[in-house]
Amino acid sequence: MLIAIIIGAVIGSFSHVVGAHQPVGRQWAFRRSQCDNCEHVLTVYELLPIVSYMWQRGRCRRCAVKIERSIVLVEWLGAMSAAILYNVYGFSWAFFLGVILLAFFCMISVADWYYMIVPNQFIGFIGVPIVLIVMFSSSFYEHLLGGILAFTMLYTLHLTTGGIGAGDVKLAFVLGSVVGVAHVFTMFLFASIFGFLFVLLMKKRKIPFAPSLCMATFLCYNINYFEMPWLM
Numbered sequence: 689m690l691i692a693i694i695i696g697a698v699i700g701s702f703s704h705v706v707g708a709h710q711p712v713g714r715q716w717a718f719r720r721s722q723c724d725n726c727e728h729v730l731t732v733y734e735l736l737p738i739v740s741y742m743w744q745r746g747r748c749r750r751c752a753v754k755i756e757r758s759i760v761l762v763e764w765l766g767a768m769s770a771a772i773l774y775n776v777y778g779f780s781w782a783f784f785l786g787v788i789l790l791a792f793f794c795m796i797s798v799a800d801w802y803y804m805i806v807p808n809q810f811i812g813f814i815g816v817p818i819v820l821i822v823m824f825s826s827s828f829y830e831h832l833l834g835g836i837l838a839f840t841m842l843y844t845l846h847l848t849t850g851g852i853g854a855g856d857v858k859l860a861f862v863l864g865s866v867v868g869v870a871h872v873f874t875m876f877l878f879a880s881i882f883g884f885l886f887v888l889l890m891k892k893r894k895i896p897f898a899p900s901l902c903m904a905t906f907l908c909y910n911i912n913y914f915e916m917p918w919l920m
């Protein structure tokens with residue numbers, strides 16, 4: 689359990705870095721993390737997810753600028769999500785696929801939250817492999833149809849309302865494939881509820897929709913009522 693929590697926190701931390709840097713073309717790989725304000729290169733002790741944030745009381749140790757709250761928030765979300773995955777699946781293939789999904793969802797959500805975009809690179813390099821894994825290790829047509837159904841629904845909304853971005857439409861194909869055709873409507877129901885709650889909480893009319901979609905898919909994945917015997 690503790691291992692699952694640590695894996696989740698690290699995933700959250702890493703995904704936040706990728707999600708916040710990649711869309712604006714900032715270098716994130718093969719580079720030591722720095723303070724965004726004073727460019728102080730972080731030591732090992734300042735890189736621990738959640739723990740470092742609490743230890744430093746949310747501030748940079750050198751210049752005392754406040755560290756963005758969203759970082760520790762995503763780390764906590766990652767930790768909790770991995771704990772849920774572990775409770776549902778134990779250490780199985782479903783857990784590891786869930787962890788990959790989790791990383792994908794965190795990156796997409798952070799990018800959409802900051803920049804209102806769902807980067808094509810994330811869909812291509814992580815989303816497409818996920819779709820292929822799910823389709824070829826399970827009932828192929830159920831998951832293919834799920835992707836097509838979710839894609840078609842959001843594409844219609846994209847054309848008619850303008851509230852849904854093109855990135856959300858592509859993302860919908862990945863998410864629909866993950867949950868399968870029988871659960872696409874459930875996923876959208878959850879996503880609408882999350883989206884509605886976000887609108888209420890943020891008190892803004894325009895909010896990114898990808899985080900709600902990701903949370904809804906994660907929920908469906910863990911309810912575990914769709915057949916994935918190949919994973920158990």
Ligand SMILES: [Zn+2]
Pocket residue numbers: 723724725726727728748749750751752753
């Ligand atoms: Zn600093």
